[in-house]
Amino acid sequence: MILRFLPDFSAMPRRALGVATFLLLLAVTAMEAAQQRAPNVIFILTDDQRYDELGVTGHPVMKTPHLDALARDGALFQQFFTTTAVCLPSRVNYVTGKWERSHTVGFRGERALSDEQWRESLFGVLRQAGYFTGLIGKSNIPGLRQDDIDYYCGSDRTYLGFYPREQHRDFEVLFHGATETTQIEIIGEAARDFLGTDDGFYQRSLPAMKKYLGRRDRSKPFFLYLPFEVPHGTGTRTMAQRPTDDELYRSTYRDRIDDMPLPDNYVALSDWRTPKLPLEIYNGEQSDSYSYRRTPEGVREQMVRNCQTITGIDRLVGRLRAQLEELGEAGNTIILFGSDHGWMHGEWGYGGKCLLYEPSIHVPFIVYDPRPDSIRRGTQIRELAVSPDVAPTILDLCGIKPPESMQGRSLVPLMRRADAQSVEWREDIFLECLMLGQNYPLVQGVRGERWKYMRYWPLRPVPDDYRDMLNFGLRGEKPAYEELYDLKNDPLENHNLAGSPPHAARLEEMRARCIEALRESLGRAPTDPMPSITVEEWRKRTGDFYRMLRSAKK
Known part of the structure; x- marks a missing residue:
């Protein structure tokens, strides 16, 4: 490209030639410096989005042109899985690069990341490397240090709601600078403020909140994490189709509601006769968030809302890319897109997530890197990839060696x-459910390319020593129920082969591998102290942020 613009040196006087050569060297040096700059990173994480809920992954109705373009120009992982299908621990997995059993921060476990764990997290490592860091949205990470994030406008609470400023009294302070009322658009406003294309959000924010909305030094690379709380039911169920809502959230897709596809193995409540799991393992009683699954009409209404909110996020992706172009940062900004886990839309009569079936654990994951020769464009990757891979991947793309603690x-x-070219890669992945609530059983599993094994114990109370839960299964405890699936011939997991005599040898092999993978994911001796701290300890250390929210309202 440079040669096209070279002047005719032969016609220049010697002095002019020297000046032209000097200017050319400066230009080439600047271009080389730009190519060697540390890249910016934007990581977008949705809530409860299945793999099949994008245009590029095959949804017959949903339109996601901007995300489809990222996949077309980047890399789409066709077999990407979250290792736990529960919001809180899954989001911790993403930022620590660890399995839940290793970082020990789980749902109702009352544990939080320690100082050392935070330093070795994605945020801690990038900030130490000179990155300007930001988080906007639903963090849901016990142990997060608000003061150690340059731009923090996030919620540690589980729910944001579709209208966040009405969801919780603290959110009115958190999002006081917003002019929008809906979740995706509020996060978009704060993202513009973070990038520096519009500082209205900052100017309208309360003085106490401005302390956490750092002004970006444009000489530094940035990392921006945008975790949403849609299409999670607590976000989409509160959609009210108000006159002030964007037309997208009022009418789009409603003319296609009858075209919304029901799962092939959908079972309505009226047709539910034989439960997939024994009732003593899981009684199927779930929170009202998943009541839509009971009827085909309810599922299709939920799917409309999923389509609306995912398309809303897709639209935000397009706007972010336009803002990066405006800033001159588009060619040096990596964008990653994923989800904390999926959920079931009435498969076998079940809703929600947590259970380790494919609709709950199989999620979309896209990596777009515009830098020349960074990644192959338009590649579709079939190898097994998991949520703990994301943190080391981001660090590697940024030229930073991941900590040894990342699994x-x-x-x-x-x-x-x-x-x-072949790459030596894993043959299977370890899966776990340590939900400890909502009637869910304790589940451990291992999934390979073809075979998948899961073992179950009924719901149990939180033990006095949380290590008893984390080490469960390593002391010879026999499962109360087992499942074995041949995913090649039964991708919908309809036929449990655990009791099939011809598959007895395979069952034994998968049992042994599950215990081995369990031990690997633990990453330490069962008697070692947990690396995390209690939530109470964390709250004592980070209380200023919450005191700020409360005092700012007085």
Whole structure:
């Protein structure tokens, strides 16, 4: 490209030639410096989005042109899984690069990340490397240090709601600078403020909140994490189709409601006869958030809302890319897109997540890197990838060595290989459900390319020593129920082969591998102290942020 613009040196006087050569060297040096700059990163995480809920992954109705473009120009992981289908621990997995059993921060476990764990998290490592860091949205990470994030406009609470400023009294302070009322658009306003394309959000924010809305130093690379709380039911169920809502959230897709696809193995409540899991393992009673699953009409209404909110996020992606162009940062900003887990839309009569069936754990994951020669464009990757891989992947893309404590693997080698090049990779992944609530059983499993094994114990109370839960299964405890699926011939997991004599040898093999993978995911001796601290300790250390929210309202 440079040669096209070179002047005719032969016609220049010697002095002018020297000046032209000097200016040309400056231009080339500047271009090389730009290419060597540390990249910016934007990581977008949705809530409860299944793999099949994007245009590029095959949804027959949903329109997601901007995310489809990211996949077309980047890398789409076709077999990406969250290792736990529960919001809180899954989001901790993403930022720590660890399995839940290793970081020990679970739902109702009353644990939080320690100082050391936070320093070795994605946020801690990037900030130490000179990145300007930001978080806007639903963090849901016990142990998060608000003062150690340069731009923090997030909620540690579980729910944001579709209209966040009405969801909780603290959110009126948190999002006081917003002019929008809906979740996606409020997060978009704060993101513009973070990037520096519009500082209205900052100017309208309360003085106490401005302390946490740092002004970006444009000489530094940035990392922006945008975790949403849609299409999660607590976000989409509160959609009210108000006259002030964007037309997208009032009418789009409603003319296609009858075209919304029911799962192939959908069972309405009126047709529910034989439960998939024994009632003593799981009684199927779930929170009202998943009551829509009971009728086909309810499922289709939920799907309309899912389509609306995911398309809303897709639209925000398009706007972010336009803002990056405006700032001159589009060619040096990596964008990643994923979800904390999926959920079931009435498969076998079940709703929600937590259970380790494919609709709950299989999620979309896209990596777009515009830098020349960084990753292969338009590649679709079939290797098994998991949520703990994301943190080391981001660090690797930024030229930073991941901490030894991260258990995930960088996905960069898979994205850079040539067509015929093979990469030594994992053959299976360990899965776990330590929900401890809402009637869910304790579940452990291992999934390979073809075979999937899961073992169950009924719901149990939180033990006095949380290590008893984390070490469960390593002391020879026999499961109360088992499942074995041949995903090649039964991708919908309809036929449990655990009791099939011809598959007895395979069952034994998968049992042994599950225990081995359980031990690997633990990452320490069962008797070692937990690396995390109590939630109470964390609250004592980070109380200023919440005191600020309360005092700002007085």
